[in-house]
Amino acid sequence: MEIQVDAIWKISKLIWISRLKWISLHETDYKMNTHRCPNIEEFKHLLKKHSLKATPQRLAVHEAMMILGHACADMVTEEISKKGTAKITVASVYNVLTQMAMLGIYDYRLSANNKMYFDVNTFKHIHLYDHENHVFKDVIDDELISLIESHLNRKRFKGYKVEGVDIQLIGKPTRKKYTI
Numbered sequence: 001m002e003i004q005v006d007a008i009w010k011i012s013k014l015i016w017i018s019r020l021k022w023i024s025l026h027e028t029d030y031k032m033n034t035h036r037c038p039n040i041e042e043f044k045h046l047l048k049k050h051s052l053k054a055t056p057q058r059l060a061v062h063e064a065m066m067i068l069g070h071a072c073a074d075m076v077t078e079e080i081s082k083k084g085t086a087k088i089t090v091a092s093v094y095n096v097l098t099q100m101a102m103l104g105i106y107d108y109r110l111s112a113n114n115k116m117y118f119d120v121n122t123f124k125h126i127h128l129y130d131h132e133n134h135v136f137k138d139v140i141d142d143e144l145i146s147l148i149e150s151h152l153n154r155k156r157f158k159g160y161k162v163e164g165v166d167i168q169l170i171g172k173p174t175r176k177k178y179t180i
Contacts, residue, residue, distance in 0.1 A: 037066055037120040038105070050103050060086035061096045065106065065120040070127075070136035072115045073097055109136070109168070126167040139169070 038046060043062045044054045052058070064079035065071060071079070073094035080088055088096075097118045100106040107119040109127065111134045119127075119136070126139040148165055155162075 037069075037122075038062075039066075043105070046103075046105050050105075052099075056086045057088045057092060058096055060088060061093055061100075062120075065097075065118065069121065069138065070117050070119050072111075072117050076118075111136075126169060128169045128171060130172060131170055132172045 040059065040062065043059070047054050047058065060080045060083075061076055063083070063085060064076045068075055068079060073090050076097065077088065077090045077093045080086055080093070094116075097106060097108075097116075101108040101118060104122065107122050109117055109119065111117055111129070112131050113134050115134065117136055119138075121138060124142075124145050126141065126144070128137040128139050129135075130137070145165075148167070152162055152165060
């Protein structure tokens with residue numbers, strides 16, 4: 001596949017010119033311009049819409065995800081254990097997270113250490129990935145997203161239809177003990 005280097009160069013210049021902020025790919029049924037994850041009541045509504053019960057385990061997973069933002073199953077299980085809201089195994093947490101991602105309620109991404117991380121925020125945003133600590137941070141910049149989307153809408157990639165834009169910036173802390 002031949003990629004137009006000129007288009008990639010222009011996009012990368014747009015990214016570096018603007019301030020850092022946010023982008024993702026999937027949108028769910030709640031209002032997307034709020035830049036927030038669904039609260040518990042909205043989450044219950046989404047579950048009901050997909051004919052799923054709001055079990056204590058699903059609610060505990062979502063409460064943990066609201067706190068953590070981006071997390072793997074181990075991290076969510078640990079957060080649930082700390083709060084003592086439900087008794088649930090890592091495997092069950094992973095199944096709930098995967099099911100929510102398949103329904104578009106959560107997003108997911110694979111880290112450099114080959115762990116699946118789930119994202120409770122499905123509105124458009126950019127991810128900043130700390131490859132030393134394996135942590136994702138959301139960066140919100142609606143202006144940058146609009147610039148990139150409008151630029152890409154004018155482009156054609158032979159044999160492909162662009163379905164979305166997912167930007168991940170990769171970096172490491174500038175200070176030794178700094179974490180995101």
